[in-house]
Amino acid sequence: MVALLRRLGCWALGLVREAGGMMLFLLEGLALAFVPPFRFRRLLQEMYLIGVRSVLIILLTAAFTGMILALQGFYTLKQYGSEGALGSAVALSLIREMGPVLTALMVSARAGSAVTAEIGIMRITEQLDALDTMAVSPMQYVVMPKLLAGLITVPLLTAIFDVMGIIGGYIVGVILLGLSSGIYFSEMVRSVVPLDINGGIVKSLVFGLTIILVACYKGYYTEHGAEGVSRATNQTVVLSAVLILAWDYLLTSFFM
Amino acid sequence: MSRGNIELLVGLFVLIGLASLTYLALHLGELELFSHGYRVYAVFDNISGLKTGAPVEVAGVEVGKVEAVEMTQDFRAKLTLKLDTKVVLKEDTIASIRTKGIIGDKFVKLTPGFSDKVIPPGGTIRETESVLELEELISKYVHGKV
Numbered sequence: 001m002v003a004l005l006r007r008l009g010c011w012a013l014g015l016v017r018e019a020g021g022m023m024l025f026l027l028e029g030l031a032l033a034f035v036p037p038f039r040f041r042r043l044l045q046e047m048y049l050i051g052v053r054s055v056l057i058i059l060l061t062a063a064f065t066g067m068i069l070a071l072q073g074f075y076t077l078k079q080y081g082s083e084g085a086l087g088s089a090v091a092l093s094l095i096r097e098m099g100p101v102l103t104a105l106m107v108s109a110r111a112g113s114a115v116t117a118e119i120g121i122m123r124i125t126e127q128l129d130a131l132d133t134m135a136v137s138p139m140q141y142v143v144m145p146k147l148l149a150g151l152i153t154v155p156l157l158t159a160i161f162d163v164m165g166i167i168g169g170y171i172v173g174v175i176l177l178g179l180s181s182g183i184y185f186s187e188m189v190r191s192v193v194p195l196d197i198n199g200g201i202v203k204s205l206v207f208g209l210t211i212i213l214v215a216c217y218k219g220y221y222t223e224h225g226a227e228g229v230s231r232a233t234n235q236t237v238v239l240s241a242v243l244i245l246a247w248d249y250l251l252t253s254f255f256m
Numbered sequence: 257m258s259r260g261n262i263e264l265l266v267g268l269f270v271l272i273g274l275a276s277l278t279y280l281a282l283h284l285g286e287l288e289l290f291s292h293g294y295r296v297y298a299v300f301d302n303i304s305g306l307k308t309g310a311p312v313e314v315a316g317v318e319v320g321k322v323e324a325v326e327m328t329q330d331f332r333a334k335l336t337l338k339l340d341t342k343v344v345l346k347e348d349t350i351a352s353i354r355t356k357g358i359i360g361d362k363f364v365k366l367t368p369g370f371s372d373k374v375i376p377p378g379g380t381i382r383e384t385e386s387v388l389e390l391e392e393l394i395s396k397y398v399h400g401k402v
Contacts, residue, residue, distance in 0.1 A: 048262045052269045091284060156273025163276040192284040193309055201277075 022217050026209070029147045029216070032140040042145040050111040050146070050212070051153030055160065057106055062161040065098055066090060066168025074177050087184035088191035090169035091162075095192060095200045099162040101248050104207035107154055108240040112215040115146055116236040119219025120229040128220075143216045147209065154208025155201055162200070203251050207244050214240045293320065293338050294377035298351045298364075303333040304387040306353055306362040312337050314366045319343045322364060337364065337381075345381070347373040352385035362387070 073089045119142060122128050128138040166188070173179045218232040218239070303325065312320040320339035328334050339345070348369030355362055366381075375381060 044262055044266050047266045047269070051273075052265045055269060055272075095280065095284070153269075153273075156270065156277065159273055159276035159280055162280055189284055190311070194281070197280050197284065200280075 021221075022213060025143075025217050025220070026147070026213050028139055029143045029213075032137065032144045033148060035140065039141070039145065042141065043148055046145040046149035047153055049114070050107065050149045051157060054107050054110050054153075054157055057110055058103060058157050058161050059164050061102055061106055062099075062164035063168040063171075065102060065161075066094065066165030066170075067172045069093055069098070069165070070169035070172035070177070074173060074179075083179055084183045084187055085191075086169070086173050086179055087186070087188035090173070091166055091188040091192050092196060094162050094165040094169075095196050097248070097252075099158050099165065100200050100203035100207055101244060103154065103158045103161045103204065104211060104244045105241060107150075107157060107208070108211040108215070108244065109237060111150075112211045112240050113233050113237050115212060115215035116219040116222075116233045117229060119143070119216060120222035120232045123220065123222045124225055124229060143220065146212050146216055150208040150212030151205060152208075154211070155204040158200065158204035199251070199255050202255060203248065206247055206251060210243050210247060211240045214243065293340050295323065296337050296339060296345065296375055296377070296379050296381055298335050298337060298381040298384050299328060300333045300335065300351075300353065300384050300386050302386040302389070303335065303353055304362065304389060306333075306335070306364070306387075310361065310363050312339065312364045312366060314343065314368060319366070335364065345369075345375040347371040347375055348383060349375065349381055350383040350385060351381045353387045355387075 069090045070086060073086050074083060077083050077085055077089065119128075122138075122142065128142065131138045131141055170181070170184060174181045174184050215236045218236045222228045222232045306322060306325065308322055308325055310322045311318045312322065320337055320343070322335055323338040324336040326334045326336075337351075345366065346369040348371040350367040350369070352365050352367070353362055354365045369383075
């Protein structure tokens with residue numbers, strides 16, 4: 001019984017320690033953005049790796065998500081004779097939920113795991129220590145640009161996702177199922193309010209930071225060789241997916 | 257991948273992302289950067305769940321929006337309507353609350369008047385007609401007040 005309690009306590013302490021460690025890691029990483037030397041090119045490189053390279057998969061996911069939403073929504077709404085609401089159903093579910101969450105999941109699967117593997121390998125091959133000996137802060141050179149790139153690119157990717165999803169919904173709803181194009185767009189414009197869009201942007205900012213923070217943290221504290229890298233990558237994907245969905249619930253219940 | 261190429265691609269990506277964001281914010285969210293139009297007020301006995309952002313129509317044409325819903329001291333509903341500058345309302349304009357379709361949304365319908373005087377910006381529409389509530393009508397009929 002005592003042993004069980006001790007295990008529970010140990011687990012809770014570990015959880016708190018990890019959360020605190022991540023928070024300090026985040027604060028240090030973001031604070032370093034305001035300390036010279038500023039390496040603008042590093043930021044561009046990371047934006048390329050995290051943002052530009054994700055565009056194709058985001059477009060693909062978005063188009064199919066929009067098409068599925070339109071298809072499912074159409075047959076449900078048809079039962080109530082209100083197919084006209086299809087545009088607003090597609091746009092609202094994309095902007096409020098699907099856009100931020102699916103973008104974050106795709107980015108974490110594509111870029112988050114890559115970031116962990118990259119930093120993890122730099123750690124186990126002592127490249128981070130080598131940077132340190134050359135008086136280059138690895139936090140500032142490696143981690144900070146990635147955090148900023150996540151913060152900048154994920155909201156942009158989310159916006160691209162939303163627009164592409166709306167186009168996907170248009171293809172199915174208007175071109176295949178024969179809804180009038182005017183109704184599709186006017187219902188959409190009528191029902192989407194600025195709060196929806198702000199909420200979506202806030203969500204994607206939080207998600208972007210979370211994904212890259214988890215990825216960098218797990219990579220930075222990788223241990224025990226190649227096996228450690230594989231474990232860290234695995235943990236990154238699982239933890240960021242769970243965190244994204246948990247954050248999503250919290251943000252939705254607080255802000256929207 | 258050479259340096260120039262990365263810059264080009266990142267630039268393109270940021271441009272597309274910002275364009276999408278602008279489309280969402282300006283077109284769908286109708287974020288008003290340059291505020292056009294003027295405000296008038298209208299006080300109703302009952303607005304029955306009309307929401308902020310509901311359209312204001314004249315002859316079925318959307319000419320504005322409900323900007324705010326408040327309650328007055330004497331428990332009536334005060335609406336702030338934001339109208340296009342092009343729309344000039346005569347003093348005896350009637351504002352009424354109607355429903356689109358059977359389960360549709362509520363909107364404010366303006367019936368233009370013929371007076372010589374116009375309602376200035378910040379003025380109040382005096383003639384208002386509240387929602388026709390089916391339950392109230394039925395109960396009046398059942399309790400024999402008709």
